[in-house]
Amino acid sequence: MSNPSEVQITLPDGSQRSYPGGITGLGIAASISEGLARNVLAAKVNGEIWDATRPIHTDATVTLLTWTNDEGKSAFWHSSAHLMAEALEALYPGIKFGTGPAIEKGFYYDVDLGTASISQEDFPRIEAKMLELAREKNAYVREEISKADANALFTEKGDPYKLELIDGLQDGQITLYKQGNFTDLCRGPHIPDTGFIKAIKLTNIAGAYWRNNEANKMLTRIYGITFPKQKELEEYLTLLEEAKRRDHRKLGRELKLFAFSEKVGQGLPLWLPKGAMLRERLENFLRKAQLRAGYVPVVTPHIGSKELYITSGHWEKYGKDSFQPIKTPNEGEEYLLKPMNCPHHCEIYKTEPRSYRDLPLRLAEFGTVYRYEQSGELHGLTRVRGFTQDDAHIFCRGDQVKEEFIRVIDLVLYVFRTLGFTEYSAQISLRDPENKAKYIGKDEDWEKAESAIIEAAAEKGLETVTELGEAAFYGPKLDFMVKDALGRKWQLGTIQVDYQLPQRFELEYVGADNQKHRPVMIHRAPFGSMERFIAILIENSAGQFPIWLSPDQIAILPISEKYADYAEELFFQLQDQDIRGFVDHRDEKIGRKIRDAEVTKIPYMLIVGEKEAAEGKVSVRKKGDGDMGSMTIREFSDYFSAEIKKNLSGF
Structure with a gap:
């Protein structure tokens, strides 16, 4: 029999070790090697990221996370956000705090400075204070706290943003983190102590509405990045300078590709002659590949009846993020700027009776769609309000799904290879099994769709990661992540399997058994959107396009x-x-x-x-x-x- 006071820890290589109950990730690391213990930032315990100093009281599968792991970097940068908050509180008494998460590269904290102000000229002073506090090697200490005590603490501190966050939390699931003289409401996880943070650079300052709601107060968002070694910061800053040189907004102006006009409207790009030629060549390139692959072109309007998007479910899911309905002179008649092409393509499918012999039917369109992005989220061509998708929808039988999915993967990889994206991986985005209410449709259809994607990706030998909860509301998808010349990852190209829209639009075909059946729908866009793809292409190539694509050859x-x-x-x-x-x-x-x-x-x-x-x-x-x-x-x-x-x- 095993000792009840011991826990069995399974490591990534499958080996198992016994430890006293209450062992920490840091303790496990120390039992393996002193060098590992010096570098452990956090631990993944049964799939959840924990502090490396948090006790483990049950048998668990444990992965020790260092700077080489994305989760380790995330814990490092989240802890750095708290360190910056501690420095700000020391330098700006009375400051109020919103949220301070880790992001893909670094961290930010949203703060309310009251009557004070911060500019980039203040960054060196804040960085110096952060380094001073980091050298104290103060531990990040996790504390569970009742909702009443949390309310009392932040009421006394006079921090309304934290009180609003506490209001949405469940009693018994609230934690604080303390380091030095700073206490924050936080789920964690964090690194063992501030001493791991050796190099600091604050990078930007911007305005951000509290909780991303324009009705709320504008807070000050301060961005930064930190590293465990000064050399890594220097390398990063060199990379940052190269990224500025390659910035698609800068090169777009210099090469006379596109422009924006306040009079036309935010997030609505104007394509200049050279940019229009570039777009046209990209479109022609994909059109030829699609024709060889059996697609047929269609064109749909820029607007559609509101009823169309109620039927598709897009109004319910995305109506608040769309432009407001357009009213016509006829009472009660409303139209929307098209947020999606797929409902229109469903109606094209219904224009005539379909037989199993007609399938797969592959409809392709370079369709411009419109979505109301918040002004603070707009960024060059990568985040706009009007963009053109290289959209196609494949209507097929259930037994054709996997083969069609593989054909689309081949097309996406051809696009990447031709345009110089040689490093890529794929993300399989599935439902969140704990929150099925977010999605529409039957479980059995979801299971079939998810299996088809997983099997197709495996057959093509794709390097994949699986993310629960990242599926579209109507179906699972495969998203391609490409790495550019600077090592940055971008999501480009998506393929989705959908059993739901054919149901909602009552699409049918007559099968070999002379009975009516529902087709399955595959959504795909190798570029994703022309605007975002061109932005990434500009930055990856530094504006030096392949000769077939260059506006002037x-x-x-x-x-x-x-x-x-x-x-x-x-x-x-x-x-x-x-x-x-x-x-x-x-x-x-x-x-x-x-x-x-x-x-x-x-x-x-x-x-x-x-x-x-x-x-x-x-x-x-x-x-x-x-x-x-x-x-x-x-x-x-x-x-x-x-x-x-x-x-x-x-x-």
Whole structure:
């Protein structure tokens, strides 16, 4: 028999060890190695992240988390938010605190400064105070507290935001965390003590409505990031500078791709000629791939009757986040700016009777949709209010779901490969089994849909993670996460299996048994949205697009006006070969023209002077590679076509 005062701990490698009841993650680490104990930040106990100092009183599966784990970083940055709050409270007496979570890179805290104010000029003083407090190596101490005591504590402190949060919590499930002279309402988890935090940088300051509600007070949001080593902070800051250089908003202006206008409205991008050409080429690229894969194009309106979205369930789930209904002169008639394309495609499916022989039916549309994002959440092209989805909906039989899903995965991976996204993983987003009320439909349909996604991803050998509670309200999905040139992860491309909309829209087909059946619907968008995809593409490539995608593929640079006519003749010949660009007729030296073409990231420069005009050739320079020698127009055209085919092969 096992000793009842002992607990059995199962480690990630499957090995089991016995420890006295009340052992902590830190104690387990110390029993393995001193080096591990020095680096443990938190522990995952039976799937839940705990403080490394929290006692374990039952048998458990335990993973020790360090800086190399995302969960370890999250605990580190959450603890850093508390450290910043402690420093702010010392420097700004009377400050009130909202919430201070870890985010993907670092942390923030929303604070109410009262009559005081903070600017970026104050950051060095706050950072210095944080480092001073960190060196005290104060422990993060967890304390369970009753709701009454929590209310009393924060009433005495005069912190209305904490009192509002307490009001929504259940008695018996409330915890405080203390470090040094600071106490906060918090679920945790936290690192063992402040001494782990060695390098600090506050990065930004912004306004944020309390609880993200515009009806509430605007608080001050202070962002920061911390590291266990100074060297890691220095590396991060270098990366940050590179990210600024690649910022799609900056490059979008410099390359004249897109713009925004307050008069047009926030979050509504204007595509300039070069940006429109870029979009058009991306769309044509996917259109060709879709035609080869058996899709047929459709076009639907920018608005739809409110009844359409009531039927689909989108009004109930997203109505508050949509633009307000548009009323017509007819009493009681209301329309919405289209928030989704799928209800329209369901109605296209219903335009004629369908047989099992007609399936799968693959409808594709570059459909513009509109969603009212809060103004504080808008960000360049990555978060807008009007965006175009490369949307398609596949209506198929139940026995075709997995095969169709695999075909869509192949298409998504072709898009990534062609556009230079070579590192990616996939997230399988399933229902939260503890909160099924969030979702519509029968359990058996959900189970079939989830199984199809899991099996398809396994057959394609995708590196996957599974997230419970991240499914769409109507079905599970597979989201692709790509890593860009700076190592940042972006969600691009999604595939969803849906048994619910066909039910809601009463979609049918006649089966081989001559009976009526419901089709299954697969939603897919390899780009996700054109706007967000282009933003990420700009930052990944630093604006240096593949030659087939570049708005201007060539710049013809005459050495002087004497060769302007020859340059124009070449330009028209290349246009006939579908090679796009311009002639630089400016009265500038050739060196300046070359430099300007390099800065604006033109892939090829064709230089023409006396020798080239006499021989009917061009002198070719490639951006980044320099002089390629002299070529005839035919030679350059053949070389150019071969380069593009190399880029676009493989599907």
